[in-house]
Amino acid sequence: MISEIESKLKQVRTKEEDVNEGQQIFHSIMLFVFGGVLGYVSKWLDLLELDSGIGWHRVLERLDLANVLSALAVWMLLSLAIAVCSSSPARAALNVFLFLAAMCLSYHVYTILHGGFNPLSYMMGWYILSALSTLLAAVCWYGKGVGTPSVVIDVLILAVMTCACFSVGHWYIGFHGALNAVFYAVSVILLHRNAKWTSISVLGGLVLALVFSPFFPQ
8 A cells, every 4th residue: 555655656756866865964954054044033133123224224124024034925935945846755844844943943042032031832833833844845845746646736835825925815816015926926936847737736726725815824
């Protein structure tokens, strides 16, 4: 039974066999460091009191990076990019988990040390998401494959990204900022194989997003 499932999965996408294990370990370590840095920067921006009289503060204010990094869309996009660019579903699961876990830990520790409080109940949601990311990342890895299963996965991914990047109601999908639109476009590019499959994935994702919207945190 297990061998049959593995055979079917290989028809969707096969892992890269010719990989340097040492290089893969280095990539995983760097993703852990990258996640930690982003978590640190995210909370630093969140606590930073902007002064419009300071030039680089005005840039941060215009970019609104604090709100961007506190939203789901950017973390979902980064996790998707890590997953689909990994060499195997197992490596995708490990890399995404390390990235999100490091982000959560550094964000949490920075808040305790510099924010003066412990947001444990809030962070538990992110820690649970990091744990679930192992399975989700492995599934997303197959979204870059071929055949109907891959398209179904892409539709699900783009439905969630639509809800994260746009204002989605029962019967409408509204613009929610240029940067979020860029996040969505990059997600489509990451999953692209050919025009036909991408079109189906995008349209299916838009329709499914209307169904998902009441259950998606805004």
